[in-house]
Amino acid sequence: MTSGAVPEPLRVARRSLEEIDGVEVCDGWTWDERMDLWMLKVMLRPGTAPHSYVPAATGWYVGVDERYPLGRIIFLPSAADGLTTTFPHQHHNGVDAQGLCRLGVICLEDYLAVMGRGPAKAEPETAGTRLRWRASRALEWLRAASEDQLLPAGSPFELPEFPKTSNSPKVVFSEDRASFDAWARHEHRWGTVEVSRPPSVPAAIVLRRFLTPSGHPIWEPKWGSALSPQVERPERGIWIRLGRVPVDPPWQAPTTWGQLRRLTADGGVHLDEALHSALPRIRDGRPHLLLVGFPIPRTMGEPVQQLHWQAVQLPKLCDLHEVPNGFRRNAKGQWQADRTRIFANDHRIEWCASENWNTEEIATRGQFPKAVSRLSVVIIGAGALGSSVAELLVRAGVSELTILDSEEMEVGNLVRHTLLLGDVGRSKAEAVAARLNLAHPAARVRGFAEKFPLSDVDHESVRGADVVIETTASNDVVASMGAFPWRTPRRFFSLSLSLGARRLYLFSATEEAFPYARFRTAVDPLVAEDVASYDDEIPWEGIGCWHPVFPARSDDIWMLASAGVKQVVQILGSAPEGPQMMVLENVVEMKSFSVADAA
């Protein structure tokens, strides 16, 4: 909503465009109610050699927020005289029936600077500089487009936009190099796939098991517990595998079945043949998914190395008694009816959102090195420290984790636990496991409401664990660890906090048996020192309750748990050494915080 007059910052911005060679301002600012933006028509002339899809001069609409220089700035091709095809780093450039622009907003983000194109400095913020900077970038985008350099060799591969037609949940798959090799061993161009909708993750429709036409498994990713619940009768979808990314040049995904038909034919796959064979598997009166798979590289110019699946929502197929007039009441007639009703050349493909949730794909934001995350871990104790350590490990990629704790969650624990009100009364171990299974797509966490050792002494999750982390601060438990017949060497850690939660005692050893005596020798003097120097009162738990309570808040626990986990990961990544005790101390000096090695 805006009043009639053009705001002064926009006038300043328009004038600033006069300074750029190659930008011609056509008109004045007009308010577009539908887009909620001020729009300005410009012509861009990149001055490069002619290109089949980039005319010498193209028309654009610049859309700017009314709060300019704050807010959005977008560049859209003009419907009348702008680009008509889709390029890389551009939204699908379809037609917008109502507007003066097409839909293909161009992406002017930092990849341009990384490629060495256009203004390298940060985006300026004043009225006279911000739009001008963006317009320079748009001109650079257009130059790169006309030189086929928007996805040059060496740049990260980017998928074209498959325009979604609905807000259905995301179809989620897991593909990487390893699965690509699995796929390479099969020739099949189509098959079926088992699909599930995990109740605890409503946003995801998970692709579970890919099967050949005769029902043999090709590939089944190892999903975490939350994404692979047991299902009696899994839902089914069909898949079709293409030889390459289906795009019309320069980088436009197909929106109609006719376009897909033509593109797949170019790639040596006969779409109708595959559909004709596959559709009977899902002809059951319900809507199903069709998965279109194609190989992609990670970097442009390099060989393809993983499969990408793009999902299509199919309506329910024609049933025998529903065969419309003009078609025979048999399998062939059904196929022809569907071919006309759904898969006609000019019918829209109902693409839906799909995403690769393989750890490789989501790892870029921060995961442990593989050498660490592939280890199986058991955490003894799911209290404040244990639950924090567990969460830090799982989020960073540890997928095989077992948690032991015999206690139940109480309301007083909330001050420094990762569990919530809804978990009060539940077994801490089981509740933490349930929570952590939702913290990573690959997480397979189990919780046992038992004290260490488990009643099933030979339980594989404990006996087979590569790493044992003890967080109970109970000498009883540590003594049990010392007495337990582990039989094979593994990494042991004991983490516990000092009285005021200012220090973390971190004991590590790589042994066949846990060195309990060594541990006590190392930790007892530290504890004595701590108790002697602790001045404050030790509070008691509530009214009518007699036992003392450990005073520490979440900020204390999480700081030390984080520091501890960093040390643990460092030790795990290095060669095994003899038993050692490390003290991590929270030193707050002046205004700085540092965690110093004080042992």
Next chain:
Amino acid sequence: MNKHLSSYFDDFLSKIRPEDEETSAYKEAHKTLRERLTADATLKPIIVNTFLQGSYRRATAIRPEGENRSDIDVVVVTRLSEIEYSPPSKAMEVFRPFLDTHYKGDWEFHDRSISIALDKVELDLVVTSAPSESQEDILKSESVSTDRSIEEASDWWLGSAWIPIEKRQGRFGWDSLRAADQAKWKVDPLRIPDRAAKEWRDTHPLEQIRWTQEKNGLCAGHYVNVVKALKWWRRLRHTTPKYPKGYPVEHLIGDCCPDTITSIAEGVVLTLETIETRYQSYADAGTVPFLSDHGVPEHNVFKRISGEEFTAFHKQICTAADVARAAFDEEDSIVAKAEGWQKLFGDKFPSPEPGEGGDRGGPGGFTKRTAPTLIGSGRFG
């Protein structure tokens, strides 16, 4: 860099053209006057129509200085015969009772017009004698009565069939209608009092409006803005000589502005240069050219200007032409370019915002990364 700086000129024009408030005020004043005249029992039968003439109608007016009122020219076409009402002062007297009723104390007779001083506006009424009866139809038509300037009334023409564009919904064929309608009507000059209100003489405001509209069309809408810009220049930079001013200057610009201009900047520089070269010999000789009025060709628009005044004026034009050419041709520095135009137009002509040279969008190709590439604000959460 864009040679024409179109958006700079657009923004400059928005600061010198009459403001909305002013425009509403004078339209309101005219509307009220017209309503009152129509309601007056004595005057209604002798009035054919009233209409706005002058720079406001031709879209060549610039906003008044400071707190000054806008001067609005209104023509009152009457049925008073010249035979009965000579000298013309007699015709003006007919309006005395009306003026006393509605504008007591605020009105005054002048040599050839009646002024009415209102709050924000000064109306200047010029009374005409009776046109021939065959002319009454066209003089009563909406194309004459409309208060819209030629910039506001898109697709205006002088003809009985003209209606404003928003009333044309669903009807087509306006192009051929326009051609036929214009061809049908030959509008004669009107007769108004001469300077001392002793005789009736010809004038043709409608032709001046029509001519301006046509010229503006040939110049892609830039002509009226060139006039406004140059009027602003004169008012700002040269208060002497007193003449030429007003309509004569506009007429001169109209004669000298080429039809092929593609921007206001181009119009300003080419008009100044044309005036310079075309009238150099007159200025040298100390004589004044005869500029033939569009509606009444035997009238010399430059009648009242002395040789000395014209020479001084021409010299100012020459200097301005040089400044304009330098500004128009400047290709390297946006700051120098804008400052060049500001020499003529003052600070209502915008200045460029300061900004470093580095991000002024240079030629394509690779830019060396001199500093680490920043992502967003450089901070994260």
